[in-house]
Amino acid sequence: MSFPKQIKIPATYMRGGTSKGVFFRLKDLPEACQVPGEARDKLLLRVIGSPDPYQKQIDGLGNATSSTSKSVILAEPTQPDHDVDYLFGQVSIDKPFVDWSGNCGNLTAAVGAFAIHGGFVPKERIPENGICTVRIWQANIRKTIVAHVPMTDGEVQETGDFELDGVTFPAAEIQVEFMDPADGDGAMFPTGNVVDDLDVPGLGTLQATMINAGIPTIFLNAEDIGYRGTELQDDINSDPKALEMFETIRAHGALKMGLIADLAEAASRQHTPKVAFVAEPKDYQASSGKQIRGDDVNLLVRALSMGKLHHAMMGTAAVAIATASAIPGTLVNLAAGGGDRKHVTFGHPSGTLRVGAEAQEINGQWSATKAIMSRSARIIMEGQVRVPGDTF
Structure with a gap:
């Protein structure tokens, strides 16, 4: 009896704020997974280790919490005056589905950093030292987010003394601005009332x-x-x-x-x-x-x-x-x-x-x-993630 070999997909494992997720470039995904649908969802579920009736995600990169069962797909910007498109998938732990209905604000800080690492931001806009402003198009909710990422010697500064409760170690501070943050196209208060x-x-x-x-x-x-x-x-x-x-x-x-x-x-x-x-x-x-x-x-x-x-x-x-x-x-x-x-x-x-x-x-x-907060981010691991060839 023969079994399918595993396939390798370029991926980066990052912490952003108090969350962790697996980051992909859209162009690096298998062709069937470069468009929304069942194949993409099955791939992300397998990468994270879901659905897992034991709720441990032992056979994947998830850590069995909502904060760590996350996936991100980054692509060339579809909107003018933006650097990158950011699509977020919240992967269920014990059920076979990926929820695409919202954003992850914590991982947004990591999106800004990855956009620089990954070549989405033009080199002429990246300072040798100082702050690089990254304009992110959040594709789930169709909103602009601006990340202000510190740079040192032409590289993203990841270490620092900024402390964020919920994160064990200090890191470099990244200020994130959520522009026009009302989610979706409807009213901020959908019932018309504040209470x-x-x-x-x-x-x-x-x-x-x-x-x-x-x-x-x-x-x-x-x-x-x-x-x-x-x-x-x-x-x-x-x-x-x-x-x-x-x-x-x-x-x-x-x-x-x-x-x-x-x-x-x-x-x-x-x-x-x-x-x-x-x-x-x-x-x-x-x-x-x-x-x-x-x-x-x-x-x-x-x-x-x-x-x-x-x-x-x-x-x-x-x-x-x-x-x-x-x-x-x-x-x-x-x-x-x-x-x-x-x-x-x-x-x-x-x-x-x-x-x-x-x-x-x-x-x-x-x-x-706009709404403003500070977060931090860093790359934990980068390389290739493997999944069985019959995953999708």
Whole structure:
């Protein structure tokens, strides 16, 4: 009996912010995988090691968390005045599908760095020393993102002293600007309200801020669902009833936001929307053992990704937090003390993060010009990834 040989595909394994992913150039993918569809999805699933009923991704490059089960495809820009097209695929851990419905804000910092490494940015625009500005077209949500990548001696500076809670080692700081961050083509607040009554079976009516910024996100008050806002991963991820509750909230929120037409569709759209809960500042101990003082943050936020509480904060959700905090009356803004705000520092399970946004109301509709945060990125490994030849 004969079995297919493995094939080799050029790939780069990178950390971006508090996420990791496998990066590909579109032109390096097998021809059948250079277009959207089943072949591409099967390839990425096999690379990451999914679907895995054991939920370990032992036979792939994933690390069995939503933060590390990610794939990125970069291509020549399709939009004028951009350097690279960035397509993000969130790979399910235990199910055979790849969710293309949103962006990964954390990996965006790595996209900027890779675009320089990979030759997407013209050499005449890359300074020998200083900052290289990379204009990224985020193809999933059709938005512009600008990454400011430090350069030293003509190369991307990856090491440094910038510390990011949720990442063990310091690195070089990369500032990322999410331009016009409202997700997709619809309104920032799809219901037209900054706070809605969300009816959830078994829970009753919950106050919710449902916003499309960075990524569609449903914000709740922690106390309304029995939490304090100081929870760490095990407090929620080890509680099946809690996870079921959050998935029910997510599904009904998605329906009210117009992201799905039927509740059954939520199961095949795990990446979006996100669910997060907010609370006023309190002292707590982060997952690293670091003591976070309530006086050092404006609010507390916990967010779920792919059905589990995130160990830190998704970059796209941080954009949603920044944008919502800048708009008076949202649950995020109120948890931070209300009023006009251009930036907030929030506490998450791994520590704290400072984010900023600029928002304005025109003819009764809110819009945001940009959201800003700092991240870091580095190449962990580069070379070729192997998959069985009959994968796709």
